[in-house]
Amino acid sequence: MLIGEKSIPRPLRWAMIGGGRLSQVGYKHRCGALRDNTAYQMVASAFDIDAERGRDFGVNLGLDADRCYATYQQLLAEEAKREDGVEVVSIATPNGTHFEITKAALNAGIHVICEKPLFFTTAEALEIKALAAKKGLIVGVTYGFSGHPLLMQMRAMIANGEIGDVRMVELQYTHGFSANDSADKFSEAQKWRVDPKIAGPSFVLGDISTHTFYISQLVLPELKVKSLLCDRQSFIPSRAPLEDNAMVLMHYDNGAVGRMWASSINAGSMDSQSIRVIGSRASLEWSDYNPGELKYEVQGQPNQIMHHGMPYLHESALADERLGALHTEGLAESWANIYLKFAIAIHATQQGDQTTLDNLIYPDINAGIEGVRWIENCVRSADNGASWVNYE
Ligand code: NAD
Structure with missing residues (x-):
């Protein structure tokens, strides 16, 4: 603690x-x-x-x-x-x-x-x-x-084989704050996000999905992307070539498959970033909207919700705990960690x-490199007609 x-x-x-x-x-x-x-x-x-x-x-x-x-x-x-x-x-x-x-x-x-x-x-x-x-x-x-303690719990449980063999990784970071183009005109922070000279080769892939992609690497350090297919769109045409919505399918080197949805046009959604890892016997699911709880669902058994700060957690999750199980921890604690x-x-x-x-x-720095590599591969696939590309 x-x-x-x-x-x-x-x-x-x-x-x-x-x-x-x-x-x-x-x-x-x-x-x-x-x-x-x-x-x-x-x-x-x-x-x-x-x-x-x-x-x-x-x-x-x-x-x-x-x-x-x-x-x-x-x-x-x-x-x-x-x-x-x-x-x-x-x-x-x-x-x-x-x-x-x-x-x-x-x-x-x-x-x-x-x-x-x-x-x-x-x-x-x-x-x-x-x-x-x-x-x-x-x-x-x-x-x-990535400093939320229950991510370390996820990492430890997957490493201990508590969900079995990893079969699927379901990733999402979406919100609705760019559902229309008003911020593109009036918000300084949004104007540069849709300008490739300042934002780089992507909008939502870089702006939000890099967070979730890193979280997947944190909880699944052994899993490597082998190939992917990315389809990206600019629902607000003036944002093209930068996307305000992207869907990515992934093949991992162990035979597992993955999916990422990154979007800023998910109208009405305040913020939903989540990761669900599906194994051969159980699944784990975490969302940043409710970061103090981790769902552990074993096939054929009642579902469990693991709570931050509780003594049944792995020592690596308890090491990053600050306020104790009785109180809500949030983004400030994650950044502090x-x-x-x-x-x-x-x-x-x-x-x-x-x-x-x-x-x-x-x-x-390696996590930073992998985020950039992720964007590059997604953009290469999307700009090649949303085709499967080997992950380079
Ligand atoms: P912003 O436009 O709201 O703010 C940018 C700030 O940088 C302003 O204070 C501006 O005056 C200053 N600035 C610009 N150029 C500068 C320069 N050359 N020297 C000194 N100051 C300069 O942008 P933002 O939304 O705060 O995003 C900034 C960065 O943070 C981006 O890379 C963005 O992707 C990232 N970001 C990360 C998170 C996260 O959760 N980690 C959240 C939001 C933004």
Whole structure:
């Protein structure tokens, strides 16, 4: 159980790039990083494309005005001159900027925590992996739902054979917030999401399905996609070639099959991300809408609902518990869990502690690469007439 005590000897000196006052995701980063007050200390920022608004916001959050920089380039240059300069930055800017900012931060000797989808191409992601390895630095990816403790329970139960042989993986991340085009015109966050120059080669595949795809990799680390077929549509024509709906069929290397539905035009649906893993004797199902419960359904027996924080859970699920079974845990706790693991990974890297790094399960650079690879394969299939393609 986590109760906020130190996991590393002192908080890491941390800055945010992007994630400013009007951003969708910035506060989630701060909820995650600053939750325990023992893993990170926010010391600097380049919060905003609008320098003045970014500075005002940083000061309002309690930062020194002279460490609220106008640009990320200025942040990296000025912090490098200080003995107490930034050690890790979080990048919460639109997709098209992730690669250049990550590269610049690593070259400045700073660890990186970056938003998904990490970059536009696998080649870029592999280049960054090599650079991070050369510099001895961590790149973490904020798959923010992946810190929910019951996902570790799913992983442990599947590994223990409690559902039998895995036959099917059913994945969904859909909502209805782009069912019409009003946000495309008025919301800054939506405008860039449907612009391929800034969003990259996909809309919903990158924006939401990368989360669910990572969750499937977290709970099924042995399962590898062998081939897939993706059909994608732009129900709002102005979004083409980027899709607001996609359906993907997958074949895995063990003979299992999978399906992903990613959509932002699921009218009326607030948010539904779920994973159901169907085995030869039982199924497990989890949804981020009700993340404190895990369904365990054994064929021929009454269904069970496993509850977070209960002593019958696997130790890896209990290790990430914060509030206890009597209370509701949510997205803020999930973000805090992954941010804590980023901090432990960074400290272990600083100490040369390979054992800790080898045993830590968190969304690292490889998870980021796999998200980009997933998008690339889906787009290749969809743009080839929704045909089956070998997963490359
Ligand atoms: P947004 O448009 O709402 O906010 C972007 C922020 O970045 C703004 O504060 C903007 O001023 C700032 N910005 C833009 N360019 C900048 C630059 N060059 N330097 C400094 N600041 C800059 O976008 P958003 O919805 O918050 O998404 C940002 C990123 O986070 C995207 O990659 C998106 O995919 C990702 N995201 C992830 C999650 C998650 O759950 N992990 C949720 C939402 C968004």
